[in-house]
Structures are given as C-alpha cells and as structure tokens.
Amino acid sequence: MIDEILSLVDKHEEWRGKKCLNLIPSENVMSPSVRRLLSSELGHRYTARDRFYMGTRFIDEIEEYGEKIAKEMFKADTADLRPLSGHIADLIFLANFSKPRDTFMCVSPEDGGYPGMWNEGLAGLLGLKAVAFPFSKNDMNIIVEEAEETIRRVKPKVVVFGASLITFPHPVKELAKIAKEYGACVGFDGSHVLGLIAGEQFQDPLREGAHVLLGSTHKTFFGPQGGIILADKEHGELLKSKVYPAFVDNAHWNRIAALTLALAEMKEFGRSYAQQVIRNAQTLAKALHEYGFPAVCPHLGFTRSHQVILNYGGYEKGRKIAEKLQEANIIVDCAVRIGTCEVTRRGMRESEMLKIAELLKRVIFDREDSEKIKAEVAKLCSEFQNVKYCFDK
Numbered sequence: 464m465i466d467e468i469l470s471l472v473d474k475h476e477e478w479r480g481k482k483c484l485n486l487i488p489s490e491n492v493m494s495p496s497v498r499r500l501l502s503s504e505l506g507h508r509y510t511a512r513d514r515f516y517m518g519t520r521f522i523d524e525i526e527e528y529g530e531k532i533a534k535e536m537f538k539a540d541t542a543d544l545r546p547l548s549g550h551i552a553d554l555i556f557l558a559n560f561s562k563p564r565d566t567f568m569c570v571s572p573e574d575g576g577y578p579g580m581w582n583e584g585l586a587g588l589l590g591l592k593a594v595a596f597p598f599s600k601n602d603m604n605i606i607v608e609e610a611e612e613t614i615r616r617v618k619p620k621v622v623v624f625g626a627s628l629i630t631f632p633h634p635v636k637e638l639a640k641i642a643k644e645y646g647a648c649v650g651f652d653g654s655h656v657l658g659l660i661a662g663e664q665f666q667d668p669l670r671e672g673a674h675v676l677l678g679s680t681h682k683t684f685f686g687p688q689g690g691i692i693l694a695d696k697e698h699g700e701l702l703k704s705k706v707y708p709a710f711v712d713n714a715h716w717n718r719i720a721a722l723t724l725a726l727a728e729m730k731e732f733g734r735s736y737a738q739q740v741i742r743n744a745q746t747l748a749k750a751l752h753e754y755g756f757p758a759v760c761p762h763l764g765f766t767r768s769h770q771v772i773l774n775y776g777g778y779e780k781g782r783k784i785a786e787k788l789q790e791a792n793i794i795v796d797c798a799v800r801i802g803t804c805e806v807t808r809r810g811m812r813e814s815e816m817l818k819i820a821e822l823l824k825r826v827i828f829d830r831e832d833s834e835k836i837k838a839e840v841a842k843l844c845s846e847f848q849n850v851k852y853c854f855d856k
C-alpha cells in the first residue's frame with residue numbers, strides 16, 4: 464500500500480513538477496525553504512489565543528512575525544493569517560458583515576466572478592441576495608455609471624470587488640465611496656492578484672476605499688495554499704475577534720510558518736516579480752493574438768494582470784482546447800485562462816513567452832504530433848526548474 468501511495472505522488476511530481484508547462488493562473492510554486500517549513504514539526508502542533516496549550520512559544524512568535532510583515536507590506540491596520548483558504552476568508556468576511564436577506568454585490572460568475580461567492584456558494588449558504596455588478600465583457604470590467612445606479616437602487620450591505628477572471632484593476636476608487644454612503648461594507652477579494660498588489664503593480668484596494676482586502680495566498684502570491692485577511696482597524700479587529708471559534712480553530716501552524724516566509728519573500732522580491740508577471744502576460748497575449756487565438760481586450764492591451772483570457776464562448780469548447788493542450792503537457796483550465804505566475808516564478812521572461820505562444824499555436828492550429836511538442840515542453844521546463852524571487856540560492 465505504501466509503495467502505491469508514494470508512487471502516485473512521485474508520478475505526479477515528475478509529471479506536473481518537471482515535465483509540464485503549468486499555466487493555471489490560480490497556481491504557483493513555493494521556494495524550497497517555504498516547502499520545507501510546510502512539512503515542519505509545526506504541522507503536529509496546536510496553539511490557542513487563550514494560551515490553553517503549553518509548548519507554543521515559538522509558534523506564537525512566528526504568527527506575530529507573519530502578521531507584522533503582512534501589515535507593513537499591505538499598509539493594513541490588521542492582518543490575519545488564519546483563514547485556511549481564500550474561500551474561508553470570503554466566508555468570514557461575508558458572514559460578519561451581513562445577515563440573512565441582505566443584498567450583496569459582486570461580479571457574477573457569468574462575467575468571471577468567483578462562483579463560490581454566488582447563489583450556489585456563500586450567498587446561498589448565508590441567505591444573501593446576490594446582485595451582479597453591471598459588467599462589460601468587451602472591456603472585462605465593471606461599468607462604473609451603471610454600477611453607481613445599481614448601488615443607489617439596491618443599497619447593498621456588502622460590496623465585493625475582485626473576480627476569478629481578472630485582467631484589469633476594478634473601479635474601487637470610483638465606487639467604494641458611494642457604496643459606503645449607502646451603508647455598505649466594502650471588500651476586495653484579491654485571491655488572484657494578491658501577489659501583484661503586494662508588488663505594487665496592480666491596484667491598492669485598501670487605499671482606494673476598501674475596508675477589507677482578502678484572498679488566497681498561493682495564486683500570484685508565493686504560497687502555501689491558504690487565505691489571508693487584511694483590513695482597517697475597525698473592520699479588522701471585529702473580524703479577528705470572530706475567526707475563532709466560528710470559522711477556524713486549528714490554523715495549521717506549519718502553513719502559517721511557510722506563509723510567514725512567503726510574505727518575507729514577497730516583501731523582498733515582490734516588485735520585480737510582479738512587474739515580470741505582467742510583462743510576460745502582455746507579451747504572451749499579444750503573440751497569441753497575432754497567431755489568431757481569441758485573446759480578449761486587444762483594444763486595452765489584453766491584460767494588466769497575470770491572466771490572458773482566450774474567449775471560446777464557454778467551457779464546452781474551452782475544455783476541448785484545454786484537453787488538447789494537456790496531451791502535449793501544457794496545462795491550462797477550461798475557462799480558457801492562461802496564467803504567467805508560475806512560469807515567471809521559475810524564471811521565464813519575454814522570450815520564453817514567445818516560445819510558449821508558438822507551442823500553443825503548433826498544438827491548436829497546426830495539429831502537430833503531441834509527442835513531439837511534449838519533448839520540447841520537457842526541454843523548456845528542464846531549463847527552468849529552480850524557483851526564483853526567493854532567498855534560496
């Protein structure tokens with residue numbers, strides 16, 4: 464039994480870790496030191512705010528250290544590393560600033576909003592009435608004037624910016640003020656773009672009027688998988704007092720240690736990483752567009768994030784494209800979103816983006832033999848096995 468389990472993981476590591484071109488925008492790679500901390504002794508331990516457990520002195524110091532870096536980096540009054548995922552961070556936020564039958568606004572899943580927040584997800588769970596931001600698919604953004612009108616009409620208790628498909632900064636500056644005038648609590652779900660916000664290359668939601676910035680720590684951020692909440696004093700302190708006992712008890716302290724180091728990496732290397740992620744996405748989008756791929760928003764320069772979106776008009780066609788690429792060990796999702804976060808962290812730059820665009824073209828348009836492409840993908844990946852933008856040499 465043990466051999467089978469170990470062998471499955473080994474096979475996965477060999478395939479996804481070494482042979483595949485990983486272009487999923489919700490994924491990234493951790494540095495060797497962050498990975499080490501994730502499997503450290505802390506993974507066996509408990510700590511609690513009321514000091515119920517003995518033996519926690521180092522764990523508590525690590526958490527404090529991580530919170531300190533996070534507060535400085537995001538210029539937030541409070542930071543909470545305990546949410547076990549971006550989804551749980553969303554739950555903590557929505558559950559504490561709304562009550563059943565309240566109205567809340569976010570980007571609809573049809574327009575690229577996070578489905579986990581919509582009716583089948585948290586809105587349904589919490590009994591909220593979800594109202595979609597008016598959205599332009601052509602510009603991949605919220606339509607400001609219409610959104611103002613909707614806010615006036617529905618008077619939402621909570622407004623959440625951010626989305627799963629996000630190529631351009633959302634108009635927080637333009638809309639937060641009016642949402643607040645009508646009594647809303649304003650959040651920004653930065654799950655996808657947290658690393659770009661940390662590197663000061665996207666937008667700065669807390670300065671633009673959001674009360675709370677929340678999200679995952681492993682998409683554009685440097686991992687491990689988990690969640691984070693950053694906020695102003697009033698909202699942050701309230702949330703901190705509610706995380707336990709309602710939402711998270713054991714925060715998985717090995718994860719907190721790994722996240723603390725990931726935060727330190729981001730503080731040191733985040734700016735140059737985020738700049739390169741965006742340059743790579745723009746280069747890749749332009750090259751794909753020139754080959755004839757349906758990259759969205761050519762009139763806006765395609766993207767200002769880590770995502771390049773290819774519009775195949777739905778998951779059915781998208782899945783066919785994604786499956787075809789998978790045959791050649793090029794991994795994307797069915798949206799079809801292509802992310803440059805992981806390949807950038809592995810050290811790839813503009814010239815590799817041109818190569819990737821060419822590989823995609825040869826799979827999809829030229830229908831070249833996938834075994835031949837696979838060999839080229841493996842060669843490209845073998846040259847970029849080390850994680851960059853970290854303290855490890």
Ligand SMILES: Cc1ncc(COP(=O)(O)O)c(C=O)c1O
Nearest residue numbers: 489548549550577626627654679
């Ligand atoms: C905008 C957004 N928020 C939240 C989540 C959930 O994040 P997690 O996987 O960390 O729970 C996702 C997942 O992809 C997302 O796209």
